[in-house]
Amino acid sequence: MTDRTALQIDRKARLKLPPQRIPKQDPKERVHNWDEVYQGLDLETARLEATRCIQCPAAPCITACPIHNDIPGALLKLEQGDVIGAAEVFRETSALPEMCGRLCPQESLCEGSCVVGKVAIPVRIGRLEAYVADQQRETQGLPLPELPPFTGRRVAVVGSGPAGLVVAEELAGRGHGVKVFEAWPEPGGILRYGIPNFKMAKRLVEEKVEQLHQMGVQFAGNVRIGYDVTIDELFAQGFDAVFLGHGAGQGLHLSVPGEELPGVHMATDFLVRTNLPPDELPPHMREPVKIGRRVVVIGGGDTSMDCVRSAVRAGADQVYCVYRRTEAEMRGREEERTHAKEEGVRFIFETAPVRFIAGKDGRVRAARFQKVQLGEPDESGRPKPVPVIGSEFELAADTVVVAIGYQVERLLYQTTPGLDAADRGTLAADDYGRTSREGVFAAGDNVRGADLVVTAMADAKKAAAAIDEYLRRKDLGET
Ligand code: SF4
Secondary structure, eight states: OOGGGGGOOOHHHHSOOOOOOOBBBBHHHHOOOOOOOOOOHHHHHHHHHTTTTTOOOOHHHHHHHHTTTHHHHHHHHHHOOHHHHHHHHHHHOOOOHHHHHHHGGGGTTOOOOGGGGGGOOOOHHHHHHHHHHHHHHHHHOOOOOOOOOOSOEEEEOOOSSSSHHHHHHHHTTTTTEEEEESSSTTTTTTHTTOOOOSSTTHHHHHHHHHHHHHHTTTEOSSSSSSSTTTTHHHTTTSSSEEEEEEOOOEEEEOOOOTSTTTTTTHHHHHHHHHSSOOGSSSSGGGGOOOSEEEEEEOOOOOOHHHHHHHHHHHTTEEEEOSSSSSSOOSSOOOHHHHHHHHTOOEEOEEEEEEEEEOOOTTEEEEEEEEEEEEEEEOOOSSSEEEOTTOOOEEESSSEEESSOOOOOOOOOHHTTTOOOOOTHHHHHTTTTTOHHHHHHHHHHHHHOOOOHHHHHHHHHHHHHHHHHHHHHHTTTTOO
């Protein structure tokens, strides 16, 4: 960690430095491709932006970052031109800096607490983190740590999203044998099957998986733990501990008539079919979406923005996002909504679906909606949408996507004796990921509910330390 008190920094002068422009694809161009919206930085721009960091001694950005990256330390190295050194500072605390730099909602984390942001645009920490991590990966490859001798202990990791990858890396780095089980055909979990290509290129996931392969981590796809293999069977196969990091991937239904019609998709189904090649999908999902001209996406979070923007790129002429509250209550990132608007998506607020209507061919042809007014706050603290009588209207739709949130699949605690669920349907686990079953640990969205990549990583790191301690106590005969 940098000793910022000793630094000779002219903070007033730095506060006057102009923010650098972070290049993006023009909306008119990007709607015709699936490439990332943000384009790479050049070294000079990155250094100038890093120099805007005033190296304040308190560094609230470190506290606001869930994995406590030494952001000023990394940016100091970057401004000095030491790009690899900057990447290494991020990698001291982060297994996935190139991903966090792209995916974190920085405005409510590191950048949201940046002191420069009180008087100017905050330092673009996320884009700088992505830049230095990319540079290191592209020039040197992902760093491979020196591994200790094999401890003789084996851990089954369920799920290969951010939590699973972090636990796999931490445990392999401590000499344990790790095998990762993924329900989807390919590894990556939400990073591959949930994040659209225009937010993060899939090669980042592939390179991370390759790095873990080289560290000795094994991957098995198309395995649904709790269905194909139970947790008890994993122990019977000789695993000494099991980590559950399967996330919260079950889409919530609207429960309105017509939701089962062909042409009405759940968000993940729509996203994977539009963003991934068929050979990376299970056989029943390989048929491409018949997108048509008009797409209606229901929901107001980041996943709905992913869906509307995927719909635009998949060739729809008119794409609507329908949300039952106002934009002020939307939970997703403002930047994502701005990108969607730039790409021609239209928003309809204070409107809730009533039913979906089939055409002569049996496919959805329209969605029927009702206007709502916002009333008193509900249990979420946001105003409750109250239907306006007589306000129903129809919107023609060739494709409808339901993107109203996710929950944890119940399969695992239904098929694992002694594994407790928490009240809200998530897995019950303490701060170190210890569940009610000895030797079974859990962290990430399956414990805290659908949340961020970086919070799953932070929780997973603590769980990995607890698993390591558990295995060492086992060696000593204490468990
Ligand atoms: Fe910011 Fe996320 Fe990187 Fe932390 S991990 S520094 S919150 S972008």
